[in-house]
Amino acid sequence: MEHIRKEELRSIIGGGVSTGVGLALAVTAGIVFVIGVIDGYLRPLLCHTNE
Numbered sequence: 001m002e003h004i005r006k007e008e009l010r011s012i013i014g015g016g017v018s019t020g021v022g023l024a025l026a027v028t029a030g031i032v033f034v035i036g037v038i039d040g041y042l043r044p045l046l047c048h049t050n051e
Helices: 006-010 019-042
Strands: none
Touching: none
8 A cells, every 4th residue: 555645645636616616606606596586576476375
């Protein structure tokens, strides 16, 4: 079994989302949320119940 030196271990990058991708996802989620709020305000749908 081969052991990794501390320098090699510290240089490993993984398991995260890059800043650009994370920012793009956050902006997209924010836009979708705002569109949903505006749509819900302008076109409120009635609840359909089985009575």
